[in-house]
Amino acid sequence: MALPWINATYLKLRRRGRIVSVAVIIAVGVNTDGKRGVLGMEFGTSEAEAIWTEFLRKLTRRGPRRQARRLRRP
Secondary structure, rough: OOEEEEEEEEEEEOOOOOEEEEEEEEEEEEEEOOEEEEEEEEEEOOOOOHHHHHHHHHHHHHHHOOEEEEEEOO
């Protein structure tokens, strides 16, 4: 992957019968051919620095060549 894009958003999930807000951090890579792929995704209670740091460390340990899942263009 030539260009990574990392962002976070919040989703509402049902846990133990209650609706809770969770942070979802996702890294998407775009290669030189314009193909996109999900490099990683992590759920957390917030966008705290510790959660971002752990997410980025996991991506670094795994390496940039391995994708978690492929995305199709609309």
